[in-house]
Amino acid sequence: MNSQEANGSSTKTTQEKRLIRVAVITVSDRAYQxxxxxxxxxxxxxxxxxxxxxxxxxxxxxxxxxxxSNEIVRCVDSERVDVVVTTGGTGCSARDxxxxxxxxxxxxxxxxxxxxxxxxxxxxxxxxxxxxxxxxIRNQTLVFNLPGNPENAQMALExxxxxxxxxxxxxxxxxxxxxxxxQSASGAARAGETKSRASSKPKLRH
Numbered sequence: 001m002n003s004q005e006a007n008g009s010s011t012k013t014t015q016e017k018r019l020i021r022v023a024v025i026t027v028s029d030r031a032y033q034x035x036x037x038x039x040x041x042x043x044x045x046x047x048x049x050x051x052x053x054x055x056x057x058x059x060x061x062x063x064x065x066x067x068x069s070n071e072i073v074r075c076v077d078s079e080r081v082d083v084v085v086t087t088g089g090t091g092c093s094a095r096d097x098x099x100x101x102x103x104x105x106x107x108x109x110x111x112x113x114x115x116x117x118x119x120x121x122x123x124x125x126x127x128x129x130x131x132x133x134x135x136x137i138r139n140q141t142l143v144f145n146l147p148g149n150p151e152n153a154q155m156a157l158e159x160x161x162x163x164x165x166x167x168x169x170x171x172x173x174x175x176x177x178x179x180x181x182x183q184s185a186s187g188a189a190r191a192g193e194t195k196s197r198a199s200s201k202p203k204l205r206h
């Protein structure tokens with residue numbers, strides 16, 4: 001193995017082993033206004049195993065679509081985190097707009113995560129099925145909504161934690177799509193035609 005191959009292998013190993021960067025966003029008017037202490041955010045952050053995850057962002061935003069969407073985008077595009085988790089605002093009240101705000105900024109849905117969250121411990125807590133949370137991907141970041149109740153949020157997160165590393169690993173290994181043989185042949189043919197037309201033009205004599 002030459003030095004270039006060794007460096008490439010080392011870089012790949014480092015990328016695969018580095019901690020998964022996480023942002024936790026609490027969505028709550030009252031916590032944002034300081035009326036009561038945020039308990040859900042810290043509970044969710046503490047649920048991520050420290051040997052595999054690094055919670056680098058903790059934020060509180062009000063129950064406003066623009067504020068929620070803005071913070072998700074900031075965490076993905078500026079903080080470059082691998083996972084954005086929101087807690088709160090997923091219920092059925094008029095102020096519960098986290099799913100709408102999240103859907104505004106994700107590019108693809110990962111519906112299985114939300115399905116598992118809704119069914120987490122449903123025998124003891126049937127109200128979990130009322131969560132309208134959504135899950136999806138923005139760029140190469142996984143984004144999903146958790147309930148606002150601290151215990152429910154922790155329980156929901158624990159139910160999907162085993163699948164997160166594989167999702168992140170898959171996104172980290174994404175490569176630009178290579179041109180197919182047909183596309184390459186077509187491009188070469190077009191280049192040949194252009195060259196042929198250029199050579200067939202009469203030369204100007206001075």
